Amino acid sequence: MTHACDIAIIGAGAAGIGAARRLAGRGLSVVVLEALPRLGGRAWTATTRGLSLDLGCGWLHSADRNPWARIAEAAGFVVDRRPSAWDRQFGDLGATPADWEAAGAAFDAWSRRLAEEPPASDRAFDAVERGERWLAYLQALSGYISGDELERISAADYAAYDRASTFLNWRLPAGYGTLVTSSFPADVALHLATPVERLEVNGPAIELVTRRGTLSCRAAIITVSTDMLAGTAIRWPAALDPWREAAAHLPLGCNEKLFLEIVGPSLFEAETHVHGDLHDPASGTYYIRPFGFPVIECFLGGAGARRVLEEGMAAAFAHATDQLAALFGADVRRALRPALASAWGATPEIGGGYSHALPGNRSARPRLAVPYEDRLFFAGEATHPADFSTAHGALLSGIRAADQAAEAFSRERQ
Numbered sequence: 278m279t280h281a282c283d284i285a286i287i288g289a290g291a292a293g294i295g296a297a298r299r300l301a302g303r304g305l306s307v308v309v310l311e312a313l314p315r316l317g318g319r320a321w322t323a324t325t326r327g328l329s330l331d332l333g334c335g336w337l338h339s340a341d342r343n344p345w346a347r348i349a350e351a352a353g354f355v356v357d358r359r360p361s362a363w364d365r366q367f368g369d370l371g372a373t374p375a376d377w378e379a380a381g382a383a384f385d386a387w388s389r390r391l392a393e394e395p396p397a398s399d400r401a402f403d404a405v406e407r408g409e410r411w412l413a414y415l416q417a418l419s420g421y422i423s424g425d426e427l428e429r430i431s432a433a434d435y436a437a438y439d440r441a442s443t444f445l446n447w448r449l450p451a452g453y454g455t456l457v458t459s460s461f462p463a464d465v466a467l468h469l470a471t472p473v474e475r476l477e478v479n480g481p482a483i484e485l486v487t488r489r490g491t492l493s494c495r496a497a498i499i500t501v502s503t504d505m506l507a508g509t510a511i512r513w514p515a516a517l518d519p520w521r522e523a524a525a526h527l528p529l530g531c532n533e534k535l536f537l538e539i540v541g542p543s544l545f546e547a548e549t550h551v552h553g554d555l556h557d558p559a560s561g562t563y564y565i566r567p568f569g570f571p572v573i574e575c576f577l578g579g580a581g582a583r584r585v586l587e588e589g590m591a592a593a594f595a596h597a598t599d600q601l602a603a604l605f606g607a608d609v610r611r612a613l614r615p616a617l618a619s620a621w622g623a624t625p626e627i628g629g630g631y632s633h634a635l636p637g638n639r640s641a642r643p644r645l646a647v648p649y650e651d652r653l654f655f656a657g658e659a660t661h662p663a664d665f666s667t668a669h670g671a672l673l674s675g676i677r678a679a680d681q682a683a684e685a686f687s688r689e690r691q
């Protein structure tokens with residue numbers, strides 16, 4: 278390992294890669310340290326049976342203003358601009374068309390109340406109508422969107438994301454993770470499988486202690502997830518306690534994906550979608566044959582994703598198969614096989630899905646993004662004021678932190 282550099286970047290997810298791209302070619306020596314043996318963090322495209330499947334980010338949200346879309350186009354990636362099938366229940370399976378419509382209307386009404394009459398408590402749950410018939414559905418959606426139950430979501434934070442979103446979602450057949458990892462700049466030093474174990478501020482030097490040696494740098498950009506920052510896997514100096522406290526108010530929710538392979542002649546229509554069970558807050562939501570691939574992607578959030586970690590993969594696949602059999606008929610059991618699953622909540626280097634602000638804690642995002650003494654800069658999805666929980670928010674935060682670090686260097690030189 279190189280033992281001295283201008284700027285070290287801790288973490289090579291979308292934020293760390295964004296920072297590295299921004300700093301490349303600016304005359305500063307930059308080293309990226311990544312704990313995992315691969316690039317990308319929560320941007321991870323796994324390849325199985327010749328298919329590229331995203332275990333983490335898959336959708337280019339706010340696609341018309343998403344910088345990853347421009348990077349993809351410039352690099353020659355195929356970008357699929359077809360609208361998502363999320364809003365349509367294939368064949369109205371599982372409930373009457375009127376019930377599907379009523380459940381959708383309940384969600385729209387809740388979103389409107391959140392934006393127009395935000396609850397004084399700042400608890401997203403308090404914008405739910407008393408005795409709401411579709412509460413289980415709203416909780417399931419909260420799980421997908423925020424990774425946790427409505428009781429633990431800041432209404433103001435949620436509304437800020439919604440206000441900024443353009444609700445246009447595109448995809449990449451080659452995988453979002455493939456795009457993110459392939460965009461790592463060639464001329465920046467990278468050390469994979471090199472977790473930072475301790476960060477020390479020693480006079481003018483920042484020292485990053487790893488099992489492969491200590492890297493001494495003049496500044497560092499910290500991009501690890503909020504759970505890593507608030508947790509104890511890395512020993513942080515006491516001076517960073519306010520940042521760790523902010524991170525603790527922006528916990529990662531629970532989000533997991535299961536991919537079921539479809540074998541034999543397909544009983545499923547490509548590019549369609551079903552919600553598993555309107556009355557189950559832990560229900561999966563199923564994207565069927567994305568891009569025509571012979572798979573069903575089951576997305577879980579909140580209670581449903583926690584159950585995957587508690588009960589294990591076999592039980593999770595069995596539960597998903599049961600939900601699909603209840604909707605499409607028992608015959609589909611013969612056509613479905615477990616193919617691939619994420620385990621973000623059981624990955625010690627990440628710790629969960631994506632960040633949400635706890636009620637009353639929307640201000641934790643800007644607090645987390647403040648630099649420490651012009652020497653430590655904070656990036657990562659959780660630091661973006663509105664595009665948090667996304668890969669483009671992470672990228673933009675990395676660019677912002679890189680600019681802050683570069684400006685600090687140019688001030689020092691003056």
Ligand SMILES: Cc1cc2nc3c(=O)[nH]c(=O)nc-3n(C[C@H](O)[C@H](O)[C@H](O)COP(=O)(O)OP(=O)(O)OC[C@H]3O[C@@H](n4cnc5c(N)ncnc54)[C@H](O)[C@@H]3O)c2cc1C
Binds near residue numbers: 317665666668
């Ligand atoms: C199931 C799921 C679905 C998602 N779907 C979407 C989607 O459709 N669209 C979207 O835009 N976003 C989606 N996201 C969110 C998106 O993936 C993340 O917001 C984004 O990738 C986070 O990037 P990051 O760089 O902030 O953090 P990370 O990707 O977590 O990067 C931080 C890096 O730091 C590393 N690290 C940790 N500890 C250390 C250490 N001690 N030393 C060195 N390195 C360390 C980690 O290994 C990791 O690589 C999804 C996420 C999940 C989990």
